[in-house]
Amino acid sequence: MTTPYEDGGGPPIPRPETAHRLHAAEQAISSADPAVRERAIQEAGEIVQAAHREVAGG
Template structure:
């Protein structure tokens, strides 16, 4: 999967299926600095699933990283999210409030897209 840089907010890569190989490849393409976090989360999810005897932690891992990829594969969306995340630390209440709304909107939209809606 090769990332092509674009001037618009078109996706850098196609939307990957929520499988371990596809998500690993997608994270490597759109957010390579987050691969250590991806692998740590993966390990924790699989350990938790084994300890609990259920697959919910694995499904949540797939969904979480599907959302990360959905945001990061759209450069303008990712930029807006990261700017809003920084603004959450503003000393101005109005700036913080707007940043919190922006983060929420972006993340909710990504969740809807990952859910197929």
């Protein structure tokens, strides 16, 4: 991820592929299929955890 400010401040800007994955997971959460919803929740969780690690410097 990058930040919108030269000094490194501000919220992180997601990479396009990450934003696409998160958007797809958000849409899949509305699925009628419980297995699809569960996988979408897992995917969103993985994305959030990876973003947290990156922001935290790890």
